[in-house]
Structures are given as structure tokens and as C-alpha cells.
Amino acid sequence: MPATTPRPARHRGFVSRWVLRLAAALAAMVLLTSGVGHAMVDSVAGAVRRVDPFQGLRDRPDAGRGLNILLIGTDSREGLTEEQRRRYHVGDVGCHCADAVMLLHLSESRDRMTVVSLPRDTYAKLPAHDLVLSEGHHEGHADKLNAALSHGGPPLMVRTVESLTGLRVDHYLEVDFGSFVRAVDEVGGVEVCSAEPLKDEHSGLDIPAGRTMLDGVGALSYVRARHLDGGSDVHRMERQQEFLAAFLDRAINDRVLFNPARLGGTVDALVDSVAADPGFGAEEMLELASLMREFDPANVEFGSVPLADDAREVEGLGSTVIWDRPESDRLFGALRLDEPVPALTDAGPAGAAPAPSRSQADC
Template sequence: MRRITVALTLLAALVSGSYAGSRAVSDERESPGGGRGTNILVVGIDSRAGLSAAEKERLHVGGKGCNCTDVIMLVHLSANQRRASIVSLPRDSYVQYAGDPATTAAGGPARSGKINGAFARGAGPLTVRTVEKVTGLRIDHYLETGFTGFEQAVDNLGGATVCTDKPLKDSGSGLDIPAGAHHTDGNGALRYVRARHVTPPGDLGRVRRQQRMVNDLLARLTAEGALSGPVDTARTARTLLRSVRTDDRTELVDLVRVGWALGRLRPENIELATVPIRLFDHRVPGVGSTLVWDEARSAALWNALSADRPITGDPRIQPVPETPVKTNPALIAVRVDDPVVAEALRRNGFAVTHSSPSAPPVRPDGPPVISHAPGREADAATLAAALPSARLQPVAHHDRFLDVAVGTRPVEVKTVTYDRNTAEGAPVTGNTLRCPSPPKPPAPAHTSNR
């Protein structure tokens, strides 16, 4: 009966021609903040239940599962369906769970822990209520999948593009890919989105890769016409439902509405971000290392979504420092042959070693020179931001230090700002996060039957 109802509802919407208009208006729901739009919670579950030994080996998930959410993404589709915001909630976020009815009735306190633990306590319903509690947003639809479901979903949708500017290898997830863009199957995509022991390590780097893969998958489906109209989108939604579970408020017609709207968006109208973090290694007894959200910036993020506003370009969510850098100065070992410059860089947060005794008796003419080993370009760029007149000079077989040789010209030392949120999870648009197209496989050679 439920399938018949869904089919008739979808058919009526398509025949009436009002699917993109009246249906969208009727589905807008007010959030606690008074804004409008549609909020979809998408989660991936870390569970080995029901997996055979062979499946665990193939998926490279041989460890112990936590029966918790490994991926949490909140998708906000604006009321006018002209913008989508995809926000990742890192799995180690330290939050207060929504109280279960029995505890609340007894007057007991709500428990706190990593946000991924809400699923272990109360499955999808508690996960939804907890996300609603900590964001102030109402979740309209819920989608859930596990390891095999994710693999099957990517395979059924024709694979995915993954990319990296340097080789990535992680024994924990089984990821091992060279630099560049690669078209991969569901198994390879799973390894890519699960990797945590690569640079940058931990949750933020991992969720940025997840966002990149979702962004590219959406772009490819749009380019191939899989979301070009209600009929094609319905076919894609049915394919997705083979391996993705939904809550009882989410019908095929809802997925078609959302998917069709996403397929009409330009890349610059898709926003991707991670909740801003204040503490990256907050230790909690009995819980372990957690992430604590930046209270003011995360509140600004949820307020923007509640009011149906863009999240990119909002300095309340992502402040814009005068001189931002992408790597942490505290992790950059620098040798400087001038005591004044050395002290200025030390105050700027760099790990400085004073090397004046090795300075030449006559300074070379010109600005300072930064010497570094090949492959240290990102750190060298951070140091150059603090020394804007410096020249960069890669040197083969150079050691782990970056050397600053001060010349005859006066040296300006600028204050740089490293914000890990900016480097790994700042709000960006889909066109800036797009992977380059992977090379096409060579055409099969023609053979002769003679």
C-alpha cells in the first residue's frame, strides 16, 4: 500500500506540472528560528554487524565497530531551491545528547559525549533529536547507510571521483592513491572518505574529503542528466534507495523533490562547510579526545541556516584575518641568521633557531632568501607570508629546517594568522572544491578475428 501511495503521489505531481512549485511551497517548514527551507540529515554508520570475514577484509573494516555514526552531514536546501548548504558535523564533536523520554520524565540530567554516540544510545531517532538540540534546526528528512550500503550506492550511481594534491596512504582505511584525480568504485570511495591517518590528520581533513567527493558526485550526476527532470531524478532516487534507509517521514517523492532541486543548482550555489571548532583535543574522562565547537561561530552558522541565509562570506562564521596562512607556524622549524628577525618570527609563533653565528660577514644584496627542501612549499609559503619581500629557493637534500638568509634590504615581518578551521573546513562553494577531471581510460584496442 505504501508503495502504491508513493507512486500515485509522484505521478499526480508530475502530471499536474506543479511539482517544482506548489509541492516545494507546501514542504517548507519553519525552524525554531523562524526561517524556512528543508533540512536533511545524512549519516553513515560504523557497524560491522552482519558482515562476513571476507566482507570485512574487502572493505578494510576489520576493527571493532562502535555502532555509531561515522559520517554526519546536514544538507539545507533553501526555500527558493536556489542554494544548498552542506555542513559536516565531525564525529568527535562533544555535545549534550537529547534526553530520552524516560530520563526526562524522571528529571535526570541529559548525558554528554561524542555526537556519534547518539546513534549507539538511540539509533536514528536520538541522532536526529540530538542534532536538532545542538543546532536549533528541525530535521525534515533522514538518510542512513552503512559500509556496504555506501559501497553499493556509489557503485549503483556509476562510481565517484576522488582527488589529492599529494599521495595518500592510510593503513587504517586501506587507502593508497597517488596524487591527482581518480575515478573509483564504491570500495575505493569508502577508503577515501574513511581515512583519518593522513595529512591533515583527524576529523577535519577527513570530512573535507567527504565533502569533496559528495560535491563531485553531485556534479557528475547533474552533467550526466541523472537529475535533469523529475523522471530521471526518480530513477536515480530509486537507485539510491536500494542501499540507503530513510525515516518514516521521507518518501520517494521527497527525495525526487530534493534531488531535482540539487540538479538545477550551479556549483557556486552549493556551499560546503564544517562546524567551526574551538578546542581540537578536549580530553574528557571516560570519553577521550573530543572536539569542542566554537560557540559564537557555530551559533552564527546555525542562525544563518535557520534564517535561510548563505553561509559563505559571513565573517561571523568565518572571520577574515589580514594575513591568513594554511599551515601552522608552530610546526615549522626555522633557522634565521639575524637576531631581530628571529625574535619577530618567534613572537609570530614560528619554531625559531637563532643562527647568527653562521651568517656571512657581508650580507648579500637584496631581500631575504628562504631556502627549503622540495615538498615543503606550503610551509615555505606560510613563512613567506610573514616575510612578504622574501624570495623562495628550493634546495635538493635540504634538511627539515627552513633557512632565512637576511640580505641588505630592510625586512618587514607581518603577523600571520593560522586558523585550522580556515585551512580545513571554512565555508566554500562547490566550484572552488571541485576535483579536476580524472584522465579518461584508454580506448580498448581493436582486435581482428582473422
């Protein structure tokens, strides 16, 4: 079992509720997708921008059982106007880095799902690569995980994640700022709840304690805020997971996914700035929808990589996140074998009791 202290009982209940809501929302979405038929799915798949994250990859991990999907949220400013950049508090120039990294494993039998957040500040060894934002070549070097995207694009991100986890990535999905904001506005905003006021001048976040309905801009500030909880990347990941669940829950409860007129706007917003590998097309979407029809929400696990240190200073890189290698190997080894994983932890340093995020009020 992981060395980290078990999470407090209230926090366990909080996460369990969100996991069940997320699973229920995902189930409803795939049921809807399978119900609208091939024509709509073809249209959606055709609107998705395509990238090839597997181009030139060699010496990859062997394919395991089940399906692994790498989900990336980027800080790209491409397509944003100057006014939008100001409102979104994203500045003029992004690092073209990965702002959120999640690995979704769907079991071969399609009756179990595991979503593991990978800290963007993870200390990683980037393999040798050609630069994508400028001309040149880098030999392998140490850096943070999120830098893989800006250095070598999706292929380097896939190579780095595969090297860290020992898992073969089967599909790749990427989404940027603009689509996120529009999708939240399309569903009429999303409610979050915080035990304390949350303020981060860098992201523009400023909400009181209790329940707050966030529009798209406010939601972006909420999931991007890095100057809360002592700048913890772990708590930031928790907020991202909570918000994803709340967004899907809102879409279900407000009947957005069952209203063709409103669904069209939401889908357009979501796919407008989404990129996926060429192999993730209409047939794959329909296949997943069909396979997940009878999916049991109780079989969803949502967590993060076990950590040895969540704030280790490294010269030239600043504060980095160090994985608990034996426990993370155990976690990803189980996923590779398509077995139930060891208990997912709060990802705090070994031996330390993880403090609940301030956003985790028992609402």
C-alpha cells in the first residue's frame, strides 16, 4: 500500500460523490452520442483538428490490455483576440505548455475506468528531440513534464509520459483555453463551492466562501489558479478534477445534452479548439459509446500519482514534483496488466497527511 496517510473521512466522501457524478455524466454523454447516430458523430469527428502524436516514435512500451488515452489541457493563446487575452488573464504569450495532464485507462472488458492526474511540474527526463517552436535539436535533458509539449509537441509529450509510466498511449486528446471558456458559457455556467475565499491575482480568480456560479472566464481562472494552497500543483489538479465533474453534472442536470439546439452550441464550442490523433475518429467514438452503455459508475477511480516530494527545488527548474517511484511503478504496473490499481492517494509526500484543498468544502 502507498506510504501516504489515508485521506480524512470527509475528503474520501467528497471525492466519492464527485467520482459518481462524473461517471454518471460520462455515461449519459456516451448514451446520447450512441443515440444521435453516425451522422452527428461523423460531423463532430470531422470538426476536430488532427495532430499526429505518434509520428517518429520508436522503442515504445508494448501494448498492454485495455485502452490508454492521454488528455492534455494547453495554455495556447492561438486564435484569442487581445481583448480575450486580457479578460482571460492569460497574457500575450504562452509557453505552449501542458496546463493539465491526465491519463485515462479503460479496461479491456470496459467495466472499469481509472483517471490519473500527472502533475505538470513533474521532474522528468525529456528524450532527445527536434524543437517545434524554433529550429534546432535538443539532446535528452531534465525538465518539467509540461515543457515536453512546448519543446517537441505532442510526440515528445507522448514519449515522456510513456517513459515515466511504462504505459503505451493509444489515443491523444488536447484542448485549449478558448473552447473551455465557450463550453462553460454554453451550459450556463458551473457552480463550485469553497470552504474559504479564493483569490489569485495572477489568474484573476476572486470568489467568496460558499457556493459560486462561474461563467467561462471565472471557470478558467478557477482551474488555472496556481497561487493558492502554497502554490500546490496537487491541489490545483484536485480543483481541475472537481470542476470537470461539476461541468458534466451541470450539462446533465440542465438537460443540455438532451436538447438538440443547445447541444449543438456546446459541441461546437468543445470541438472548435480540440485536437486528437487521426485514429480517434467517428468509428472509435461510436465503439466507445456502445461499449460503455452498461458501464457501472462504481467502477471509476480518480486520483493522482503517489509522490515522494511535491516541492523539490531543482537548479534551473525551480520547484518540481518528485514521484514516489516504487508506488507509482506499482500503480502503472497494475494498469499495464489491466488489473485493479492499488489505492490511489492524495499524492502528498510520503509520510505526510495531505491537507484538504480549500476548494473542498462539504457542500
